[in-house]
Amino acid sequence: MAHLSVPQPEALQNDDELDEWLTRPRPVLIEFISRVSSPLVILGAGGKMGPTLAVLARRAADAAGHPLQVIAVSRFSQPAQRAWLESRNVRTVACDLLEPSAVAGLPKTANAIYLAGMKFGTASNPSATWAINTLVPANVCHHFREARIVALSTGNVYPMVPVAEGGATEEHALTPLGEYANAAVARERIFDFFSRRNGTAIALLRLFYAVELRYGVLVDIARRVFRGEPVPVATNFLNCIWQGDANEMILRALPLAGSPPSRWNLCRPDLISVSETASRCGELFGKSARLAGEPSPTALLGDSSRICSRLGTPPTSVETMLGWIARWTAAGGRTLEKPTGFEVRDGRF
Numbered sequence: 001m002a003h004l005s006v007p008q009p010e011a012l013q014n015d016d017e018l019d020e021w022l023t024r025p026r027p028v029l030i031e032f033i034s035r036v037s038s039p040l041v042i043l044g045a046g047g048k049m050g051p052t053l054a055v056l057a058r059r060a061a062d063a064a065g066h067p068l069q070v071i072a073v074s075r076f077s078q079p080a081q082r083a084w085l086e087s088r089n090v091r092t093v094a095c096d097l098l099e100p101s102a103v104a105g106l107p108k109t110a111n112a113i114y115l116a117g118m119k120f121g122t123a124s125n126p127s128a129t130w131a132i133n134t135l136v137p138a139n140v141c142h143h144f145r146e147a148r149i150v151a152l153s154t155g156n157v158y159p160m161v162p163v164a165e166g167g168a169t170e171e172h173a174l175t176p177l178g179e180y181a182n183a184a185v186a187r188e189r190i191f192d193f194f195s196r197r198n199g200t201a202i203a204l205l206r207l208f209y210a211v212e213l214r215y216g217v218l219v220d221i222a223r224r225v226f227r228g229e230p231v232p233v234a235t236n237f238l239n240c241i242w243q244g245d246a247n248e249m250i251l252r253a254l255p256l257a258g259s260p261p262s263r264w265n266l267c268r269p270d271l272i273s274v275s276e277t278a279s280r281c282g283e284l285f286g287k288s289a290r291l292a293g294e295p296s297p298t299a300l301l302g303d304s305s306r307i308c309s310r311l312g313t314p315p316t317s318v319e320t321m322l323g324w325i326a327r328w329t330a331a332g333g334r335t336l337e338k339p340t341g342f343e344v345r346d347g348r349f
């Protein structure tokens, strides 16, 4: 198949090589993006995923010879993200999406990707988490009511489920533990409310742990093994996805938007064992992995078969990610110092 035809590199040795690979479009995206009308607006683009998502779209449109303007909107509290985007021909607009008057000034579009959110810091500032995850979607739904919107949600909207039963499907009740996860449920409910009221086409993507080499669950596990620290295994299973694959699927999910919103779990289809991943990292580093705790029968897990049957299985395997991460970690590669908290079981972030 054409979209599987891009060979993967053996190693990614520095930030430039990593960013180049994360933003290299596969033929399936180049073909898709030629049908996306301009502009493409990416909201909340200043975080961990937005910059490489925006540049992936930029490069896909360029490769297609399609004059698509890509507009990245964020507060840009990390100014380096803005400069990085501008230097790669992505237009940036600084905007606090909490401010209705600022949102009202944003360019109109037929295609929007919504990435804004807040998770970490919820325990100390819960009201900010609730405001960002509810008021921002309301402002966005009001201004972009004519657009189709792919809105990121999270696997945290589900409660922990029995590992033996596999992951939660999209029909599972949204009854999670903790304020962040419940604010994430509220984010979905606000999108759902406005979609039904205004007829706005929306796809809600419940993402489970994006991974690249500077952050992600596999990085958290690998770093612990490399440093000789114990790996907590109380939550012994998880789902994840290479960030480049996630970004591509987010863009290609635009035609999945509907009213009422469609809902999709987004991750690789495999259930990943934390203890087996730690052992594999130990082999790659030539060290023995230490484990801490007793595996619980429940974990935060999603069944991604619906999105895989529509958009294809994400091409980057766990083994490939671990090989890249092991080399990166052993070479002292940079990280964002943003641990995922995959071991958290009480919903406090």
Ligand SMILES: NC(=O)c1ccc[n+]([C@@H]2O[C@H](COP(=O)([O-])OP(=O)(O)OC[C@H]3O[C@@H](n4cnc5c(N)ncnc54)[C@H](OP(=O)(O)O)[C@@H]3O)[C@@H](O)[C@H]2O)c1
Residues within 6 Å of the ligand: 043, 044, 045, 046, 047, 048, 049, 050, 073, 074, 075, 076, 077, 078, 095, 096, 097, 098, 114, 115, 116, 117, 118, 119, 132, 136, 152, 153, 154, 155, 207, 208, 209, 210, 211
């Ligand atoms: N990365 C993952 O593994 C993962 C897993 C599950 C779900 N998700 C979901 O996927 C989405 C994107 O992930 P991410 O990792 O890129 O998240 P992230 O690093 O938290 O980035 C989200 C960005 O939204 C922007 N934002 C927040 N409030 C805003 C406001 N009032 N106005 C304008 N921009 C605002 C912030 O950038 P500025 O400071 O520049 O405004 C923030 O960096 C998130 O919503 C998250 O819920 C991600």
